[in-house]
C-alpha cells in the first residue's frame with residue numbers, strides 16, 4: 372500500500388493555501404508543489420499563455436507520478452481548465468466550482484462578492500458557476516491587481532495592505548454583499564486584514580477546503596487503496612519553483628510556518 376501523491380501548482384505561493392488544506396484533509400498524502408514564480412503573475416497573461424503554462428506544468432507533475440493535480444490557481448482554473456478537462460489520465464481539480472459551491476452555501480441573501488485577479492474577473496467564471504447553482508444570486512466582482520505582488524514580497528499585513536483592501540472591498544460592501552469569496556489563492560493569507568475591513572457580519576469564503584475534499588474523493592474513487600490517511604509519519608512535502616528557491620523557501624516559512632526543506636529550482640517551458 373502507498374499513500375496518494377498529489378501535485379499542486381500555482382503561479383507562485385498562493386497555492387500554499389490549498390496545500391495547507393490538502394495536508395489537513397489527507398495527512399498521509401505526499402504533496403508535490405510547483406510555484407511558477409518566474410512567470411508570475413498570471414493575472415494579466417493572455418488566456419493562450421495560461422493554457423500553455425498549465426499544460427506544461429501538468430505534464431511535468433504527471434512525470435512525478437502524481438495521482439491527482441490540484442490547480443491551486445483560480446486564474447488557470449477559470450481560463451484554461453475548462454478546455455483541458457479529460458485530457459489527462461489523473462483527476463485535475465480546479466478552484467472555481469468548489470468556490471462557487473462554498474459561496475452558495477455561505478450566503479444567506481444571495482449577494483456574493485468575489486475578489487480575484489483581473490483575468491479571473493474578466494472571465495466571469497465565478498458569476499457563471501454561482502448562477503448555475505443559484506440563478507437568483509447577484510455576484511459582484513472586484514479585481515485586486517496589487518495584492519499578489521505584495522504577498523509575493525511577503526507583505527501580508529501593515530498599512531499598504533490595509534489601504535489596498537479598503538479600496539477594493541468598500542465597493543463590495545456598498546453593494547450589500549453578505550459574503551466574499553477569495554477568488555485568488557493568495558488572498559487567504561490576508562484573512563486577518565480582510566476581516567478587519569469587513570467586520571464580523573460578512574462571511575469570508577476560502578474554496579481551499581472544498582478543493583482538498585474534492586481531491587481526496589477523486590483520488591479514492593480512482594484507486595481506493597490510496598488511503599490518504601497517515602499511519603506512519605507523513606513524507607515531507609516537496610517544493611519546486613521556477614524562480615528563486617531561497618525566496619520561495621523564506622515565503623513557505625513565513626506564510627505557512629512549515630520547514631520547506633531544500634526547495635528545488637526547475638525550469639518548465641519558456642519564459643514568455
Ligand code: DGL
Pocket residue numbers: 381382383385386411412413414415443444445446447488491519554555556557
Ligand atoms: N494565485 C493565483 C490565483 O488564484 C493567481 C495569481 C497571479 O499570478 O496573478 O488566481
